[in-house]
Amino acid sequence: MNFYDSERIxxxxxxxxxxxxxxEDDADLIVLNTCHIREKAVEKTYSELGRIRDKINxxxxxxxxxxxxxxxxxxxxxxxxEIIKRSPWVDIVVGPQSYQNLPELIAKLDTNNKYxxxxxxxxxxxxxxxxxxxxxxxGPSAFLTIQEGCDKFCSFCVVPYTRGAEYSxxxxxxxxxxxxxxxxxVKEITLLGQNVNAWNSKGLDNQNWSLGRLIDELAxxxxxxxxxxxxxxxxDMDIELIKSHRDNKKLMPYLHLPIQxxxxxxxxxxxxxxxxxxxxxxxxxxxxxxxxxxxxxxxIVGFPGETEKDxxxxxSLIKQVNYAQAYSFKYSKRPGTPGSVFLNHVNEDTKKTRxxxxxxxxxxxxxxxxxxxxxSIMKVLVLKxxxxxxxxxxxxxxxxxxxxxxxxxxxxxxxxxxxLNITEAFQNSLKGNIVSNF
Ligand code: SAH
Ligand code: SF4
Numbered sequence: 001m002n003f004y005d006s007e008r009i010x011x012x013x014x015x016x017x018x019x020x021x022x023x024e025d026d027a028d029l030i031v032l033n034t035c036h037i038r039e040k041a042v043e044k045t046y047s048e049l050g051r052i053r054d055k056i057n058x059x060x061x062x063x064x065x066x067x068x069x070x071x072x073x074x075x076x077x078x079x080x081x082e083i084i085k086r087s088p089w090v091d092i093v094v095g096p097q098s099y100q101n102l103p104e105l106i107a108k109l110d111t112n113n114k115y116x117x118x119x120x121x122x123x124x125x126x127x128x129x130x131x132x133x134x135x136x137x138x139g140p141s142a143f144l145t146i147q148e149g150c151d152k153f154c155s156f157c158v159v160p161y162t163r164g165a166e167y168s169x170x171x172x173x174x175x176x177x178x179x180x181x182x183x184x185x186v187k188e189i190t191l192l193g194q195n196v197n198a199w200n201s202k203g204l205d206n207q208n209w210s211l212g213r214l215i216d217e218l219a220x221x222x223x224x225x226x227x228x229x230x231x232x233x234x235x236d237m238d239i240e241l242i243k244s245h246r247d248n249k250k251l252m253p254y255l256h257l258p259i260q261x262x263x264x265x266x267x268x269x270x271x272x273x274x275x276x277x278x279x280x281x282x283x284x285x286x287x288x289x290x291x292x293x294x295x296x297x298x299x300i301v302g303f304p305g306e307t308e309k310d311x312x313x314x315x316s317l318i319k320q321v322n323y324a325q326a327y328s329f330k331y332s333k334r335p336g337t338p339g340s341v342f343l344n345h346v347n348e349d350t351k352k353t354r355x356x357x358x359x360x361x362x363x364x365x366x367x368x369x370x371x372x373x374x375x376s377i378m379k380v381l382v383l384k385x386x387x388x389x390x391x392x393x394x395x396x397x398x399x400x401x402x403x404x405x406x407x408x409x410x411x412x413x414x415x416x417x418x419x420l421n422i423t424e425a426f427q428n429s430l431k432g433n434i435v436s437n438f
Contacts, residue, residue, distance in 0.1 A: 001192050002073055004143040006033045009072065009099055011134045016103050024055050029068045029106065036074035036162050038332040045075045049087040056089065068092070068106060072099050074162035077120050078335075084116050095120035097148075097164055100130040122164045128173055135180045140381055140415040141226075141395070142186045146174050146214070147193030152233065154260075155271045155338040156300060156331060159194050168199045171209065171217070178218055185415060188226035188381050188395075189218070196229045197236040212240030219250040225417065226381055226397070230256045231298075234274050237282050246289040253290055254324075254399045257282070258298030262317025263310035266303050269342070276317050283321055294324035294369065294398040299358055302331040302351030304342035311354050318361050324369040324398060328358045363427060370400060370425035377435055378402070380420050382413045394418065401429040 009031055010020050021027055030052055035041045049071070056067040070092035071083050077095035084090055092105050098119045105117040123130075128145075149164040150157075178189060193199055196211065203209035204217070215227055227250045234257060244251050259279045261267055267275060286293055299314060318326075330351040333340045346354075373396070380394035380402050390407045392414070404420055406413055420432030 001143075001145060001148075001194070002033050002035055004145050004192055005073070005096060005099060006031070007138070007143070008131055009033070009102060011136070012100065012102060012132055014134055014136070015132065016106070024052065026059060026063075026065075027067055028065070029070065030056070031070045031072055031102075034071060034073035034075035036078050036158050036334075038329060039334070040332070042075055042079070045071065045079075045083075046086060049083075049090065053087070053089045068109065070094060070102065070105075072096070072102075074158065077162045078158065080118060080120050084118070091116055093118045093120065095122075096162065097122050097127050100127050126167060126169075128169050133176070133180060135177070135184055138181060138184050138186050140186060140383055141188040141190070142181045143190050143192050144174065144177055144181065145169070145192045147196050147199040150194045152195065152235075152273070153271060153338075155269065155342075156260075156303060156334065158334045158337060161336055163194060166195070166198060168201050171201045171203060171214065174214065175217065178221060178224065182221055182223045187224065187415060187417070188228070189224060191215075191218075191227070191229040193229075194231065195233040195236055197232040197238070197241055210238055210240055212238065212242075212244040215241075215244050215251055216248055219248050225250060226252055228252050228254060228399070232257050234259065234272075234279050234282055237286070242286050242289050245286060245293060252397045252399070253293045254296065254397070255286060255293055256296040256298075257286075259317065260298060260300045261303060261306070261310065262314035263306070264313075266306055266310050269305055269339075270300075270303060271338070276313065280317070280320060295321055296399070297321070297323055297326040299326065299328040299362075300331050301328065301354040301358055302346035304331070304339060304346065305344040306331075306346055306354075311357075314358060315361060318358065318365070322369075323362055323365050325366050326362045328355060328362060330355050367425070367427050369398075370427070370430060372425075373398070373400070373422045373430060374425050375422065377419055377421050378432070379417050380404075380432070382416050382418055384414060394420070396430065402432050403429060404432045404434060406434060 024030055034045045059065055069090045071090055072094045073096055076093045083093050091109055098121055101119050146169050149166045150159045151166045153160050199211045200208055203213055262276050264275045378396045380396050382392050382394040384393050386393045386403055390405045392404055394402045396402050419435045421435045422430050422432045424431040
């Protein structure tokens with residue numbers, strides 16, 4: 001979602017004379033967009049700000065030019081004034097629900113940098129209504145935020161405090177943005193939300209639509225070929241969405257459905273409001289409707305009070321699901337969350353060992369999922385050039401990176417759909433040969 005927000009910030013600033021530059025050394029404005037989900041993000045923000053201070057000082061010494069520094073995102077939201085206190089060279093602090101105000105905040109800055117601008121309000125007019133519709137550049141694949149914030153308050157998580165209350169973007173605004181993305185050559189859209197499948201809004205027939213209906217509507221856009229969505233919550237996995245995985249050929253066979261822990265005790269302490277059995281039943285149903293679907297998830301090890309038995313339940317659940325891919329993290333204490341004041345924190349060494357065990361198991365499942373694709377033919381969207389000569393990288397329907405070679409000076413394949421015969425499979429990627437004529 002931060003990637004999406006950064007793109008929208010770029011879109012927003014273009015009419016004000018800014019253009020994106022890869023190089024910070026001569027930038028008039030540096031926006032550091034931050035994430036607060038785990039503890040390291042805060043430390044990283046301050047160390048990045050130290051690096052940025054050196055860059056802007058060097059630029060000032062060499063050229064006399066002053067750079068503006070803005071900190072955006074959830075660390076900005078959570079730390080607010082503290083950022084300016086600790087890093088006084090920062091000019092603007094702006095939260096994830098108020099970055100639409102950046103042009104104004106920049107314009108209001110005192111040229112001598114005497115005043116700072118902080119905007120971490122949750123506005124009454126949704127951000128999306130105030131963003132401009134200036135979308136000029138995207139690759140073949142783009143993100144589109146349809147839902148933001150969360151009302152679920154899992155006891156480990158900062159999202160409800162930093163991104164605010166659950167909000168679904170209206171249908172029309174989503175369709176308009178999707179069409180704009182298509183106009184600039186996008187072929188694949190990933191719909192985004194903290195709980196993307198909680199999205200609901202009034203549909204074209206004035207009935208309440210959920211994510212499955214939205215995806216079916218988007219699929220009517222001819223030039224849009226692949227549709228994805230992330231991240232889903234088990235409690236919002238309704239039958240309409242599950243059916244779309246069977247009936248909608250543009251919806252990719254990939255479901256990211258985090259559970260966090262396989263132990264009912266821990267799920268309860270996490271305030272997840274469902275059991276491991278209920279989660280497994282959802283997975284079974286999804287597979288009934290689409291047996292080939294790749295299942296992904298998130299796991300937190302070492303949540304306060306997690307025993308060896310709880311950890312074993314997580315390993316056992318992973319074995320039962322057999323994931324195609326998944327993310328796993330050590331529990332990180334977040335200020336202001338109920339989990340942070342739980343007393344029985346798990347020690348760091350135990351967390352490390354448990355993370356290793358979870359990751360080893362997930363790694364072996366991912367490798368065997370990838371290996372099963374050898375000798376199959378897959379339609380891949382070509383995303384970019386690889387590091388090697390004549391090499392391209394695409395993404396498979398199952399969200400795997402696929403490498404292949406194509407030797408032509410006259411033809412650029414980026415943005416094309418190519419049928420590849422998969423010849424080799426590795427931990428994080430596949431290799432294939434072209435079989436299609438194009
Ligand atoms: N809404 C989604 C997840 C959003 S947060 C859901 O409920 O499943 C993305 C992921 O970050 C989570 O799935 C979780 O695995 C991880 N995460 C969030 N807070 C964390 C914390 N305090 N410590 C470790 N990992 C955390
Ligand atoms: Fe955080 Fe997801 Fe729980 Fe919401 S549902 S509080 S985003 S982990």
